[in-house]
Amino acid sequence: MVYAEILAGGTGSRMGNTEVPKQFMKLGSKPIIIHTIEQFVVHDKIDQIIVVVPKAWINNTKDLIKKYIYQAEYIAVIEGGPTRNESLVNGIEWIEQNNGINDEDIIVTHDAVRPFLSYRIIADNITAAQQYGAADTVIPAVDTIVMSKNNSEIFEIPIRGHMYQGQTPQSFNIKLFKQTYLKLTETEKEILTDAAKIMVIKDKVVKLVFGESYNIKVTTSYDLILANSILENLL
Amino acid sequence: MVYAEILAGGTGSRMGNTEVPKQFMKLGSKPIIIHTIEQFVVHDKIDQIIVVVPKAWINNTKDLIKKYIYQAEYIAVIEGGPTRNESLVNGIEWIEQNNGINDEDIIVTHDAVRPFLSYRIIADNITAAQQYGAADTVIPAVDTIVMSKNNSEIFEIPIRGHMYQGQTPQSFNIKLFKQTYLKLTETEKEILTDAAKIMVIKDKVVKLVFGESYNIKVTTSYDLILANSILENLL
Numbered sequence: 056m057v058y059a060e061i062l063a064g065g066t067g068s069r070m071g072n073t074e075v076p077k078q079f080m081k082l083g084s085k086p087i088i089i090h091t092i093e094q095f096v097v098h099d100k101i102d103q104i105i106v107v108v109p110k111a112w113i114n115n116t117k118d119l120i121k122k123y124i125y126q127a128e129y130i131a132v133i134e135g136g137p138t139r140n141e142s143l144v145n146g147i148e149w150i151e152q153n154n155g156i157n158d159e160d161i162i163v164t165h166d167a168v169r170p171f172l173s174y175r176i177i178a179d180n181i182t183a184a185q186q187y188g189a190a191d192t193v194i195p196a197v198d199t200i201v202m203s204k205n206n207s208e209i210f211e212i213p214i215r216g217h218m219y220q221g222q223t224p225q226s227f228n229i230k231l232f233k234q235t236y237l238k239l240t241e242t243e244k245e246i247l248t249d250a251a252k253i254m255v256i257k258d259k260v261v262k263l264v265f266g267e268s269y270n271i272k273v274t275t276s277y278d279l280i281l282a283n284s285i286l287e288n289l290l
Numbered sequence: 291m292v293y294a295e296i297l298a299g300g301t302g303s304r305m306g307n308t309e310v311p312k313q314f315m316k317l318g319s320k321p322i323i324i325h326t327i328e329q330f331v332v333h334d335k336i337d338q339i340i341v342v343v344p345k346a347w348i349n350n351t352k353d354l355i356k357k358y359i360y361q362a363e364y365i366a367v368i369e370g371g372p373t374r375n376e377s378l379v380n381g382i383e384w385i386e387q388n389n390g391i392n393d394e395d396i397i398v399t400h401d402a403v404r405p406f407l408s409y410r411i412i413a414d415n416i417t418a419a420q421q422y423g424a425a426d427t428v429i430p431a432v433d434t435i436v437m438s439k440n441n442s443e444i445f446e447i448p449i450r451g452h453m454y455q456g457q458t459p460q461s462f463n464i465k466l467f468k469q470t471y472l473k474l475t476e477t478e479k480e481i482l483t484d485a486a487k488i489m490v491i492k493d494k495v496v497k498l499v500f501g502e503s504y505n506i507k508v509t510t511s512y513d514l515i516l517a518n519s520i521l522e523n524l525l
């Protein structure tokens with residue numbers, strides 16, 4: 056089985072709008088999260104979609120899916136946890152309770168606020184997770200990356216050709232991810248806010264999958280302007 | 291003296307248009323490079339502007355400046371070198387020949403294709419270069435930064451709070467930069483394509499100046515769409 060888990064647990068404080076989380080704001084004619092879900096709905100390799108949202112938004116999300124998406128029956132809407140990784144694990148627990156987990160099962164986890172991922176990116180994630188156990192979507196760093204440890208002076212400027220900007224999806228063999236996550240201490244869980252980093256720290260292979268520059272994360276009002284521009288001009 | 295050096299030496303092969311270098315493409319009603327030069331023209335702390343372009347574009351650039359910019363007399367247009375750093379050094383040589391270099395003189399170097407820098411960013415660059423000898427404009431990394439040494443698997447995911455995306459301006463005490471640059475071996479000159487990295491490698495302090503997310507570099511057709519959107523919606 057190949058599962059898609061769309062992570063929409065955040066409440067979007069960065070948008071400067073605390074009433075409507077950013078994933079529910081409109082982009083063109085539809086909420087951002089609907090654009091994102093649609094990319095997985097039209098993908099022939101995805102068997103089940105799990106959407107993780109804040110508790111207060113579960114019913115609203117179900118209504119939106121009914122309103123905008125044909126064939127809504129294989130989309131589950133469940134409650135998120137207090138952190139991104141706990142939300143991710145909630146999705147895995149839903150799978151365990153409803154279907155059980157088989158050795159080959161894959162989960163493709165994706166930010167609800169990255170509505171522009173492509174069919175090709177999803178396909179590459181599935182293939183890489185099946186072959187290597189874990190995959191992370193990246194693009195080569197556009198800018199020079201600078202490191203500072205004191206937020207004041209440059210500590211290092213690493214070789215640009217080695218640096219990438221992380222996007223999502225992040226995809227995992229579910230059993231491997233669960234086993235690795237369960238071995239983390241509570242302190243590690245607090246520090247390791249990035250799911251791919253959990254695998255890297257525990258010496259698992261994480262294969263790079265190449266994203267697209269337009270696969271942006273919509274988290275600020277500025278991003279929303281860019282997203283509308285991408286929708287109108289590039290897609 | 292405070293000099294601005296606008297680096298437009300590139301021929302823009304990334305834009306998919308080999309005839310007109312990207313800095314000469316139109317953004318709104320004017321070429322990108324004119325937007326950029328204007329930001330320095332209106333700045334009261336800049337004493338002299340030096341624009342570095344490919345040899346074939348010197349006359350055209352002079353014509354554009356006459357056409358679009360009032361008070362063009364303190365803008366010099368000179369020929370670029372084969373690399374970014376050599377173009378930068380050409381500007382310093384122009385200063386040396388025309389005005390000489392004093393201990394306190396500062397050079398604010400900026401990409402011609404970043405038309406949206408602000409008055410505040412230029413002012414902060416000048417102050418930081420005067421106080422610390424070198425400054426680099428950055429924004430905190432928006433995405434998780436991922437490191438791979440083989441373009442295939444993740445090697446490391448550094449702490450996100452330590453990572454920044456480099457922009458320009460990069461600003462220097464001219465004497466300090468020249469002394470440091472002259473000490474580089476030919477091999478170092480080939481490797482150190484970033485001017486701030488020259489200072490870091492040679493253990494000089496490079497102060498961080500905070501840029502803006504909209505201070506983007508326009509190098510692809512996608513960037514040009516975003517740039518037009520920024521121009522229409524944000525400025």
